[in-house]
Amino acid sequence: MAVHEILKMGDPRLLRVAQPVLAFDTDALHLLVSDLLDTMHAASGAGLAAPQIGVDLQVVIFGTDSVNPRYPDAPPVPRTVLVNPVITALGLKDGAVPLQVEDWEGCLSVPGLRAKVPRFERIRYAGFDQFGDPIERTVDGFHARVVQHECDHLIGLLYPMRVRDFSHFGFTSVLFPGLDAPQDD
Ligand code: NI
Numbered sequence: 001m002a003v004h005e006i007l008k009m010g011d012p013r014l015l016r017v018a019q020p021v022l023a024f025d026t027d028a029l030h031l032l033v034s035d036l037l038d039t040m041h042a043a044s045g046a047g048l049a050a051p052q053i054g055v056d057l058q059v060v061i062f063g064t065d066s067v068n069p070r071y072p073d074a075p076p077v078p079r080t081v082l083v084n085p086v087i088t089a090l091g092l093k094d095g096a097v098p099l100q101v102e103d104w105e106g107c108l109s110v111p112g113l114r115a116k117v118p119r120f121e122r123i124r125y126a127g128f129d130q131f132g133d134p135i136e137r138t139v140d141g142f143h144a145r146v147v148q149h150e151c152d153h154l155i156g157l158l159y160p161m162r163v164r165d166f167s168h169f170g171f172t173s174v175l176f177p178g179l180d181a182p183q184d185d
Contacts, residue, residue, distance in 0.1 A: 002035050003042045004053040006108045014109060015156040018051055018058045021083045024132030029059075033081050033130045036061045045108050046074070047146050049153030052109050058084045059130075060150035077143045082135060085127035085151050089120040090138065098122070103142075105149055105159045106172060114175055116168035117159045119145045 007014055021029060032055060040048040040061060047062030063079030089098035102116040122140040125147050129135055139147065149159060163169055172179065 002038060004035055004039045006039065006043060006048075006052050007054055009107075009110050009158050009160070011109075013054050013056070014051055014153070014158060016051060016056055017156055018049075018056050018154040020058050021128075024083070024128060024130065029083075029130050032057070032059060033061065040108075043108050046077070047150040048108065049150050051153050051156075058154050060085065060147075060154065062146045062150050074142045077146055080135070081130050082125070082127045082147070082150075083130060085125055085147070085154070087148060087151055088124045088126075090122045090124055092122055102165075102168070103145060104168075104175075105145070107149070107159050109153075110158060110160060112171055112173070113160075114170065114172050115159060115163045116165065117145075117149075117162050118164060119148045119162075123147065125151075 023029070032050060035053065036048050036050065036059065039045075039053055046064050047060060049061075050057045050059040060082050061080065062082070063077050064074060091098050099121045100118040101121045102118050104114050105117045106114045121144065122138070123144045124136065124138045126134070126136040152159070152162070160169070
């Protein structure tokens with residue numbers, strides 16, 4: 001168990017397409033998950049992807065059981081370890097075109113900044129936990145946003161690469177002066 005350095009935007013390791021995990025319930029995978037959890041908790045993050053600690057594997061963790069100081073208005077998201085994820089955008093009703101909505105995001109690899117980022121409002125995601133047990137959920141809103149943000153890290157995308165309107169991109173301390181967030185969020 002260890003808190004790792006979180007790579008920052010500009011590091012080429014954040015731009016790789018991550019490799020799938022081929023073996024579950026291994027010591028190496030459990031150690032990676034443990035390190036991701038320790039690192040996310042130390043940074044008060046809502047999620048973390050393996051590439052952010054320099055590990056080139058399709059593993060993300062996310063979740064907020066209680067109020068997160070970086071996202072005080074966000075509804076709770078179940079603590080989840082998600083390996084080899086696949087995301088499908090869904091319409092709000094069967095047969096409807098998937099809707100994208102913009103809302104604020106930050107990233108531990110892009111400290112001190114926030115932007116409004118378009119994401120699908122409703123998705124299905126599938127994958128496995130670290131033991132190889134399947135996970136499949138249909139979610140919307142903040143939960144859907146967090147999953148899309150974390151899974152983007154597995155295909156070399158950081159949220160600024162998704163921003164369409166740069167008039168909604170700035171420093172957290174300026175945009176949200178009352179937010180009780182660490183300076184380096
Ligand atoms: Ni991120």
